[in-house]
Amino acid sequence: MSDDKKDDMSKKERQQAVLDELLGQTRFKSQEPTDKELEAQIKGEEAMDELSEEQRRLGIHLTSHAFNLREGKVRELIEQGAPINFIDEQSGATAIHFLAGYSREETVDFLINTGKCDLLIRDKMGRLPSARAAEITGNMELHAKLMKLELAQAEERGLTYNDLYGSMSQQQNLPEPGI
Numbered sequence: 634m635s636d637d638k639k640d641d642m643s644k645k646e647r648q649q650a651v652l653d654e655l656l657g658q659t660r661f662k663s664q665e666p667t668d669k670e671l672e673a674q675i676k677g678e679e680a681m682d683e684l685s686e687e688q689r690r691l692g693i694h695l696t697s698h699a700f701n702l703r704e705g706k707v708r709e710l711i712e713q714g715a716p717i718n719f720i721d722e723q724s725g726a727t728a729i730h731f732l733a734g735y736s737r738e739e740t741v742d743f744l745i746n747t748g749k750c751d752l753l754i755r756d757k758m759g760r761l762p763s764a765r766a767a768e769i770t771g772n773m774e775l776h777a778k779l780m781k782l783e784l785a786q787a788e789e790r791g792l793t794y795n796d797l798y799g800s801m802s803q804q805q806n807l808p809e810p811g812i
Contacts, residue, residue: 684716684719688714688715688716688719689719691710691713691714691715691716691719692715692716692719693719694706694710694715695707695710695711695715695716695719695728696719696721696726696727696728696731698710698728699727699728699730699732700721700726700731702732702735702737704732704737704739707732707740707743708740711743711744711747717729717744717747717749717751718749718750718754720754724756724757725754725755725756725757725758726757726765727751727754727762728744729741729744729745729750729752730754730756730760730762731765732744733762733763733765733766733775733779734762734765734766734768734769734770735769735770736766736770736772736775738772741762741775741779745782752779752782752783752786753786753787753790753792753797761797762779763775763776763777763780763783766779783797784797
């Protein structure tokens with residue numbers, strides 16, 4: 634969405650645009666995101682808007698190297714201060730989405746251990762990093778590990794299991810709490 638369009642949109646219109654983006658092809662119309670999910674998505678977009686050109690350049694390189702599984706470059710860029718939660722414009726994914734999707738556990742752990750990784754960012758298909766680990770490579774151990782960390786972050790933000798996985802778990806048969 635261009636900056637001019639964002640400026641001209643009311644908060645309600647912007648929420649609807651985010652909702653439309655979130656719905657994509659992954660949710661049924663009756664399973665709309667909660668207000669808390671919409672607020673989190675908008676905050677993520679606003680954070681992306683505030684990045685300097687240098688931070689944006691580093692973020693683009695970070696997601697590109699993560700997508701291409703260049704783990705050494707990912708580590709270098711994080712150490713240089715690349716924004717760890719930079720969102721790829723095309724897929725909506727962050728570096729951890731790409732790396733979890735291809736079971737790159739060592740680099741996933743590196744990203745998590747920075748303490749800055751937002752595991753509640755959804756890609757454009759509505760998936761959290763845990764879902765990508767399960768769907769793309771079937772790595773259920775990594776899926777469970779990431780899911781526990783996602784739940785911990787959600788709890789810190791006042792979100793429940795149902796807020797996080799409710800509609801998606803019904804569609805994808807995700808495990809209930811207590812994994």
